[in-house]
Amino acid sequence: MSVRKLKPITPGQRFRIVNNFEEITTNKPEKSLTVGIKKSGGRNNTGKMTMRYTGGGHKKKYRVIDFKRNKFDVEATVKSVEYDPNRTAFIALLEYTDGEKRYIVAPNGIKVDQKVVSGENVAPEVGNAMKLKNIPLGTVISCVEMRPGQGAILARSAGSSAQLTSRDGKYAIIKLPSGESRMILVECMAMIGSVSNSDHQLTVSGKAGRSRWLGRRPRTRAVVMNPVDHPMGGGEGRSSGGHPRSRNGMPAKGYKTRKKNKVSNRYIVSKRK
Numbered sequence: 001m002s003v004r005k006l007k008p009i010t011p012g013q014r015f016r017i018v019n020n021f022e023e024i025t026t027n028k029p030e031k032s033l034t035v036g037i038k039k040s041g042g043r044n045n046t047g048k049m050t051m052r053y054t055g056g057g058h059k060k061k062y063r064v065i066d067f068k069r070n071k072f073d074v075e076a077t078v079k080s081v082e083y084d085p086n087r088t089a090f091i092a093l094l095e096y097t098d099g100e101k102r103y104i105v106a107p108n109g110i111k112v113d114q115k116v117v118s119g120e121n122v123a124p125e126v127g128n129a130m131k132l133k134n135i136p137l138g139t140v141i142s143c144v145e146m147r148p149g150q151g152a153i154l155a156r157s158a159g160s161s162a163q164l165t166s167r168d169g170k171y172a173i174i175k176l177p178s179g180e181s182r183m184i185l186v187e188c189m190a191m192i193g194s195v196s197n198s199d200h201q202l203t204v205s206g207k208a209g210r211s212r213w214l215g216r217r218p219r220t221r222a223v224v225m226n227p228v229d230h231p232m233g234g235g236e237g238r239s240s241g242g243h244p245r246s247r248n249g250m251p252a253k254g255y256k257t258r259k260k261n262k263v264s265n266r267y268i269v270s271k272r273k
Contacts, residue, residue: 003202016206019199023090025112026080030093033103034061037086039215057215060085066094066102067143067151069129069189073119074098078127081106081196088158090196092127105143105156107193118189126193132164132172133186139164142195144174145188152191159198162190173269180272222247 002022008014037060042051063084076094079101084091092106094116107127110116118129124136135141140161143152155162160177167173171183205211208218223241225233231249232241244252 003199006206012207012209014206015204017202017204019197019203021083023081023106023110023196024083026082029061029063029082030101030103033064033093033101035064037062053217053219054215055217056212058085058213062086063091063103065091066104067156068149069104069118069143069152069191070149071096071100071102071118073117073122075115075117076102078110078112078114078116080112081110087156088197088200089156090158105152105191106196107142107191108159108196108198109193110196124192127191129189129191131186132174132184132188132190133167135164135190135192137164137166139192140194141174141190141192143189143191144184145190146184148185148187148189150188152189156195158195158200161194164190171267176272178272181269183267183269 002020003017004020006013006016006018039057040051040054041056042049042054044050063082063086074096076096079093079095081090081092082103087105090106091103092110094102094104096102104116104127110127114127116125116127116129120131120134122128122130122134124130124134124139129143132144140163142155142161144154144162145151146153154174155177162177163175165173165175165181167186168183170186172186172188173181174184175181222230222232223235223239227234230241230247231245232243235241246252250257
């Protein structure tokens with residue numbers, strides 16, 4: 001993976017840094033695994049705007065991803081590595097020996113014609129999916145379930161990964177991308193290896209219009225609003241808005257919002273930094 005800095009032949013390209021997409025092997029998705037997406041533009045069923053700063057965006061189709069990896073002990077061949085407009089990571093098209101095709105989140109280093117498999121007694125190689133009880137300690141993993149059979153929830157975005165540090169009875173202790181160490185049932189599935197497209201964080205969009213293509217409308221700063229619209233609004237001239245807080249008055253900049261008596265607190269071994 002690498003990135004490419006464009007020459008400043010236009011104002012929008014002056015600062016733009018793009019992905020080389022070296023891993024991508026095709027630009028056509030598998031038609032049987034794509035469905036249409038309905039956009040709301042931030043409106044609810046009565047047409048009232050309930051989510052600000054969303055709307056527009058390029059038309060795109062959703063790729064149905066297999067997050068559960070529940071086709072056990074059936075070998076699959078990687079047919080292509082593709083771009084997915086719905087996520088930061090790349091996706092890989094698998095074709096199983098029985099002819100079925102599925103998309104998975106592509107791990108780093110996966111190649112076309114590579115064999116991958118999920119199951120109980122499989123080798124801990126990149127792209128394979130296993131239960132946490134069968135993965136060797138210290139292995140770098142991604143696409144981790146939180147409940148058995150739920151499907152991957154943790155470490156799914158570009159370049160992210162978790163690490164299996166230890167096991168204690170029916171729980172495995174995993175260090176998550178945030179730095180938090182957490183207990184997860186050993187019956188949960190995870191994929192071996194980190195997620196692809198690790199250079200995603202190095203890219204620079206270059207212009208505001210590129211955010212519009214992604215469906216993000218311009219965001220209004222709180223300090224330029226009126227007092228009726230935001231706690232940080234109002235004042236004469238260019239006065240800043242006092243204590244930083246959200247629109248509904250919740251303090252920002254270090255104020256902890258996690259509930260002290262949250263049920264899942266018991267599973268956290270050490271908090272994130």
